Amino acid sequence: MKVVEPQDFEALSFLFRGDKGHRRAEFIMRMLSIDKVNNIYDNSGKYSGAAFTSGLLDDLGVNYVVGNAERLCSLPEGAFITVSNHPYGGLDGIMSIDLFAAIRPDYKFMVNRILSMIRTLDDNFISVVPAGNKKTGVKAASIKGIRDTLNHLHNGHPAGFFPSGAVSDFSPGKLRVRDRNWQASILHLIHSVRVPIIPVRFFDKNSAFFYILGLINWRIRLLRLPSEVFNKTLQEPRIGVGRLITVDEQKQFPDPVSLGAFLRKMVYEMPLPNSFVPHKLINLNQ
Numbered sequence: 001m002k003v004v005e006p007q008d009f010e011a012l013s014f015l016f017r018g019d020k021g022h023r024r025a026e027f028i029m030r031m032l033s034i035d036k037v038n039n040i041y042d043n044s045g046k047y048s049g050a051a052f053t054s055g056l057l058d059d060l061g062v063n064y065v066v067g068n069a070e071r072l073c074s075l076p077e078g079a080f081i082t083v084s085n086h087p088y089g090g091l092d093g094i095m096s097i098d099l100f101a102a103i104r105p106d107y108k109f110m111v112n113r114i115l116s117m118i119r120t121l122d123d124n125f126i127s128v129v130p131a132g133n134k135k136t137g138v139k140a141a142s143i144k145g146i147r148d149t150l151n152h153l154h155n156g157h158p159a160g161f162f163p164s165g166a167v168s169d170f171s172p173g174k175l176r177v178r179d180r181n182w183q184a185s186i187l188h189l190i191h192s193v194r195v196p197i198i199p200v201r202f203f204d205k206n207s208a209f210f211y212i213l214g215l216i217n218w219r220i221r222l223l224r225l226p227s228e229v230f231n232k233t234l235q236e237p238r239i240g241v242g243r244l245i246t247v248d249e250q251k252q253f254p255d256p257v258s259l260g261a262f263l264r265k266m267v268y269e270m271p272l273p274n275s276f277v278p279h280k281l282i283n284l285n286q
Contacts, residue, residue: 049105049124053098061233064095067240067273069282075103076196076244079153082160083190083263084200085179089167089225091232092202095239096160097124099279108152109160110145110186126152126159146189153193160200161186163260169221170211177205182264187256190263194250199242199266207231239279240270 006025010016016025057064066072082100086092093111100107101124110126128145149159163182170177190197206228214221245266253259 048121050098050102052121053094053101056094057098060229062091062095062235062237064099064237064239064279065276066099066279066282067238067276068243069241069277071198071241071243072099072103072282074244075100075158075198078156079193079195080158080198080244081153081190081193081195082158082198082200083163083267084160085168085202085267086162086164086166087168087177087202087205088228088232088237089206089222091229091237093162095202095237095279096200097121099239099282100158100160102282104158106157107160108149108157110149110162112165128165146185149189150193153195161190163187163190163263167221167225168205169214169218172215177211179268182260184256187260191250191253191256191259194247196247197245197250197263199245199263199270201240201242201267201270203238203240203272204235236276236278238272238276240273242266242270 006016006022010021015021082096084092084096093109097107097109108124108126110128112128126145126148152159163186164179165183165186166180168177168179210221210224210228213224245263250259253262
């Protein structure tokens with residue numbers, strides 16, 4: 001079982017068709033560490049949901065830690081939403097599912113089509129079209145994904161979002177790594193459903209080289225993402241869980257723009273917790 005096969009490159013260019021094309025694709029896969037992703041995915045491919053993400057993270061050697069973990073013990077019973085920054089471009093979605101689906105197996109995360117290629121997480125993914133280098137809302141082709149998300153929430157299930165719709169990048173003007181503006185369509189969705197919201201913050205970043213590539217071209221940066229997964233090996237990515245924002249509290253924000261500004265502040269200005277708990281201990285104590 002593989003995430004990406006040489007045949008998947010055929011749709012990208014005629015250069016990847018036929019026997020020679022497949023060999024070119026295999027070379028690129030090795031160069032971009034996609035072959036390593038495939039090997040690890042194959043080890044855990046017989047599992048699904050949180051069991052899959054746990055095995056995948058173990059194989060990667062990624063042991064994330066959670067601040068304010070006690071807040072996970074009082075998650076709402078019905079629908080709720082998580083909103084978070086998007087620093088990694090893939091691994092953060094995996095960790096989100098691992099953390100919340102271990103408690104609520106019906107938790108689904110809205111992801112772009114690239115991450116949705118991890119087929120063992122179909123039950124935890126809602127796929128949309130990636131934002132690419134555009135700073136606009138979700139494309140028309142993603143209407144089904146938004147509709148599916150609304151149905152999921154209305155049926156009493158939790159869902160997670162990266163409202164920026166794209167991995168964090170480096171802003172030369174502001175001289176810092178930051179998420180792009182949150183997508184208007186996602187903010188409209190969050191504002192309309194009126195369910196409890198949990199801010200989540202990832203406190204760490206990708207490598208400096210990743211952001212340098214982004215200054216050249218976002219497509220080149222995208223090719224670096226598999227390698228960024230493996231440079232987190234033996235690290236302890238830090239995740240903070242914010243306080244629950246109730247429906248009553250949301251009523252003071254009359255429109256999606258004002259609610260979005262408040263949620264951004266709750267995520268990006270979340271203070272660094274005083275202590276962190278290894279995620280495996282949290283799962284064992286649920």
